[in-house]
Amino acid sequence: MHTEEMYTEALQENERLKSRLQDSKQELVKIRSQLEKVAQRQDRMSERSTVLETEKREKQVLEKRVTDMEEEIKQAPTLRFRCGYQP
Numbered sequence: 001m002h003t004e005e006m007y008t009e010a011l012q013e014n015e016r017l018k019s020r021l022q023d024s025k026q027e028l029v030k031i032r033s034q035l036e037k038v039a040q041r042q043d044r045m046s047e048r049s050t051v052l053e054t055e056k057r058e059k060q061v062l063e064k065r066v067t068d069m070e071e072e073i074k075q076a077p078t079l080r081f082r083c084g085y086q087p
Helices: 003-082
Strands: none
Touching: none
16 A cells, blocks of 8 residues: 555544544533533422422411411300300
8 A cells, every 4th residue: 555545544534533523522512401401400390399398388387377276266255255255
């Protein structure tokens, strides 16, 4: 094989490798973008979960207050009559 032919083959191989490298870089950019989207989605889901947990706790607190107030109302007539108050 002549030096010129070897040089031409080396140039062609170099171009193929450059093309594959460019394709790999593009694929990497695409995968990073997809990964970022998944991470953002997980962050949003985590935030929603936290909000839901907070709302659930707030609802439980409010339900407890309602129950307590209902008990106070049930006992209120008894207290009024004990004190001599009659409407």
